[in-house]
Amino acid sequence: MSTFTTKQVKRLGFLVRIGLTDEEADHLKNDLNVIADSISKIQELDTKDVPPTTNPVPLKAHLRDDTAATPLTLKEALSGAPKTSDGQFVAPRILGSE
Amino acid sequence: MLRRRLTVSLSRLEFWEASDMSAENEIVKLSAAQMAQKLASGEVSSRELTQAEINVIAAAEPSIKAFLTVSASRALKEADESDARRAKGEKMPALAGVPIAIKDMIVTKGIETTAASKILKGWIPPYDATVIRKIRAAGMPLLGKTNLDEFAQGSSTEHSAFFPTHNPWDTTRVPGGSGGGSASAVAAFEAPLALGTDTGGSIRQPGAFTGTVGVKPTYGGVSRFGAIAMASSMDQIGPVSRTVLDAALLQELIGGYDANDSTSLPDAVPPVVAAAREGQKMDLHGVRVGIIKQALGEGISDPVRTNFEHTVSLLKSMGAQVSEVDMPALPYSLDAYYVLMPSEVSSNLARYDGMRYGIRVMPPADQEQSAQNMMLATREAGFGPEVKRRIILGTYALSAGFYDKWYGSAQRVRTLIIREFNQAFKSVDVLVSPTSPISAFKIGSEVSGNPMTMYMNDIATIPANLAGIPAISVPMGLANGLPTGFQIMAPQKRDDLMYKPAAAVEAALKQESCADMLSSLKTPWVDQAAHGSDVAATDADQINKAEEAAVEAKAVGARSTREEK
Numbered sequence: 001m002s003t004f005t006t007k008q009v010k011r012l013g014f015l016v017r018i019g020l021t022d023e024e025a026d027h028l029k030n031d032l033n034v035i036a037d038s039i040s041k042i043q044e045l046d047t048k049d050v051p052p053t054t055n056p057v058p059l060k061a062h063l064r065d066d067t068a069a070t071p072l073t074l075k076e077a078l079s080g081a082p083k084t085s086d087g088q089f090v091a092p093r094i095l096g097s098e
Numbered sequence: 099m100l101r102r103r104l105t106v107s108l109s110r111l112e113f114w115e116a117s118d119m120s121a122e123n124e125i126v127k128l129s130a131a132q133m134a135q136k137l138a139s140g141e142v143s144s145r146e147l148t149q150a151e152i153n154v155i156a157a158a159e160p161s162i163k164a165f166l167t168v169s170a171s172r173a174l175k176e177a178d179e180s181d182a183r184r185a186k187g188e189k190m191p192a193l194a195g196v197p198i199a200i201k202d203m204i205v206t207k208g209i210e211t212t213a214a215s216k217i218l219k220g221w222i223p224p225y226d227a228t229v230i231r232k233i234r235a236a237g238m239p240l241l242g243k244t245n246l247d248e249f250a251q252g253s254s255t256e257h258s259a260f261f262p263t264h265n266p267w268d269t270t271r272v273p274g275g276s277g278g279g280s281a282s283a284v285a286a287f288e289a290p291l292a293l294g295t296d297t298g299g300s301i302r303q304p305g306a307f308t309g310t311v312g313v314k315p316t317y318g319g320v321s322r323f324g325a326i327a328m329a330s331s332m333d334q335i336g337p338v339s340r341t342v343l344d345a346a347l348l349q350e351l352i353g354g355y356d357a358n359d360s361t362s363l364p365d366a367v368p369p370v371v372a373a374a375r376e377g378q379k380m381d382l383h384g385v386r387v388g389i390i391k392q393a394l395g396e397g398i399s400d401p402v403r404t405n406f407e408h409t410v411s412l413l414k415s416m417g418a419q420v421s422e423v424d425m426p427a428l429p430y431s432l433d434a435y436y437v438l439m440p441s442e443v444s445s446n447l448a449r450y451d452g453m454r455y456g457i458r459v460m461p462p463a464d465q466e467q468s469a470q471n472m473m474l475a476t477r478e479a480g481f482g483p484e485v486k487r488r489i490i491l492g493t494y495a496l497s498a499g500f501y502d503k504w505y506g507s508a509q510r511v512r513t514l515i516i517r518e519f520n521q522a523f524k525s526v527d528v529l530v531s532p533t534s535p536i537s538a539f540k541i542g543s544e545v546s547g548n549p550m551t552m553y554m555n556d557i558a559t560i561p562a563n564l565a566g567i568p569a570i571s572v573p574m575g576l577a578n579g580l581p582t583g584f585q586i587m588a589p590q591k592r593d594d595l596m597y598k599p600a601a602a603v604e605a606a607l608k609q610e611s612c613a614d615m616l617s618s619l620k621t622p623w624v625d626q627a628a629h630g631s632d633v634a635a636t637d638a639d640q641i642n643k644a645e646e647a648a649v650e651a652k653a654v655g656a657r658s659t660r661e662e663k
Contacts, residue, residue: 004494009490012490012493012494013486013490014474015493016444016448016477016489016490016493017451017470017473017474017477018474018477018478018481018486018489018490019474019475019477019478020478020486024486028483028486028487028490031487031549032487032490032491032494034548034549034550035436035487035491035549035550035553036491038432038433038436038550039433039434039436039437039504039508040433040504041430041433042430042433042434042437042504042507042508042511043503043507044430045427045430045507045510045511045514047507047510047511047513047514050510050513050514051510051513052506052509052510052512052513053509053510053512053513053516054331054509055317055331055361055566056317056331056332056512056516056564056565056566056567056590057316057317057318057361057363057566057590057591059318059360059361059363059364061360062360064357064358065357071225072224072225076224076225077224079222079224080221080222080223080224080454080455080456081453081454081455082452082453082455082456082457082458083458089453089454091453091469092460092467092468092469092471092472093467093468093469094468094469
């Protein structure tokens with residue numbers, strides 16, 4: 001059975017905030033099923049007692065010295081924003097109109 | 099010797115008639131180490147060198163298309179500053195004054211940085227990556243930003259949102275990817291050096307396809323601060339060059355601990371320059387080389403196999419002890435990678451939401467003008483198909499109910515692969531394989547169709563990223579007129595171990611054919627640049643810009659207007 005359906009791909013698209021037309025979702029579904037068939041092969045290996053790897057070169061967690069600095073000025077931090085006002089990012093309405 | 103061109107009244111044509119016609123042709127074809135020597139001795143200035151590269155870029159770009167942004171005006175200014183520092187008697191770093199190109203995956207303060215994605219078109223970063231700070235401090239002029247597959251996702255540079263880059267050996271073929279722009283620029287003599295990023299082979303596979311040297315250092319060996327994140331547990335910045343020594347010089351400059359990167363290694367940079375010089379002596383007695391049995395399976399093209407076997411015989415003739423190494427879990431690398439990488443991509447690319455930087459596309463007028471709909475519209479218009487595919491796949495792999503089946507399994511397979519490498523390095527110093535199973539393919543031949551076909555390109559390079567070990571690709575000769583690459587891998591933090599045999603292979607192949615492989619590359623653009631007049635920096639700054647603007651207007655303009663500040 002195929003891993004992905006068109007409906008599922010559209011739903012995933014919504015969750016990751018990527019608008020998809022039916023045609024795009026259908027095309028993606030086919031590609032994803034080909035990939036899914038291949039990557040499922042990893043389950044052939046016996047990994048029951050094997051710990052997972054997150055960082056291949058493990059380091060002891062460390063923090064740098066807590067020294068005050070201004071890496072970016074307000075103007076610099078806002079310089080790439082699509083819309084700003086009074087030194088702040090301007091976003092479209094977050095809550096619905098209802 | 100290139101005479102200093104200080105007499106502005108003398109036209110360029112008169113100058114070339116009055117001196118050696120091929121002087122500029124020769125200078126851009128030097129290695130970075132040779133350029134550095136000429137700069138140190140005062141034979142050439144950084145401005146002359148940088149202008150010569152700008153002239154080549156202007157002549158080459160119509161057919162190569164390696165650059166997304168050419169920063170010629172700034173580069174000349176930086177060259178003048180470098181020359182001024184030297185004139186004052188300041189002690190300069192080894193590569194001072196040598197120009198460099200940067201993959202557009204690395205942020206550069208004041209220079210547009212896009213990751214070859216429409217979603218970042220027009221973004222001017224307010225800060226420099228750590229590697230860029232080091233390059234600027236060393237007085238290296240920054241020629242521009244090179245093309246790549248969007249967000250470094252691809253193996254051909256055809257997935258750039260703007261245009262594909264062409265392979266200088268055959269412009270109907272791809273240069274590999276994702277760092278095809280950096281590799282092509284260096285192969286075509288548009289730049290002596292470049293930086294790339296390597297998550298699954300994006301420096302090494304383009305190196306193999308273009309006849310250049312590409313290095314992925316040990317994970318954490320070079321700061322990732324300012325490298326646009328793709329898959330953070332595997333991303334690594336590294337050098338692209340025409341010689342092994344040049345790569346070593348650049349790695350020593352950019353490597354080392356950085357407090358801004360929590361995965362940065364506290365260790366000193368391994369002595370890679372000394373190792374490269376040692377390798378040039380072509381004596382490999384005492385070096386134990388392992389051939390990975392599983393890396394020579396099906397899918398390796400005959401010419402690649404032939405060149406690989408010949409290179410191994412050269413290693414033996416220089417005294418290396420060669421044996422075969424069995425790594426049964428290795429064939430699962432590709433599949434584990436295509437779970438882990440998209441999972442990390444889906445998380446890292448969540449930041450492009452049209453809020454703080456990058457483009458914002460508002461939804462059509464008949465839809466609610468909400469933040470949610472803006473994000474849907476922005477990410478739909480801003481991301482290309484390959485990026486969308488990976489974000490969706492990664493999100494699925496991380497979702498409740500499937501996490502253990504895919505992501506968890508892949509993480510455990512990763513552990514098995516690391517164990518196999520650790521075991522192998524108990525009996526050998528380095529492991530070798532072809533860098534890519536094939537040589538450069540035709541543009542357009544793998545874009546549509548089965549996505550796994552393109553992913554297979556990285557089958558030999560991915561294991562090093564999973565294991566965090568260093569790996570280098572060196573040219574191993576031509577096959578049907580196209581370059582092929584030889585990969586050498588070393589244990590973590592022992593990058594020096596691979597530089598020695600890499601430099602030895604390079605020297606042995608050069609001795610065998612009495613010339614560098616790149617000297618057989620036909621470069622009409624270099625001759626054109628040598629015979630033309632100096633290209634104005636302001637003109638060079640506009641190279642490829644009209645094409646990018648057209649792509650942006652089509653994608654973003656068609657859906658909705660971009661909100662103005």
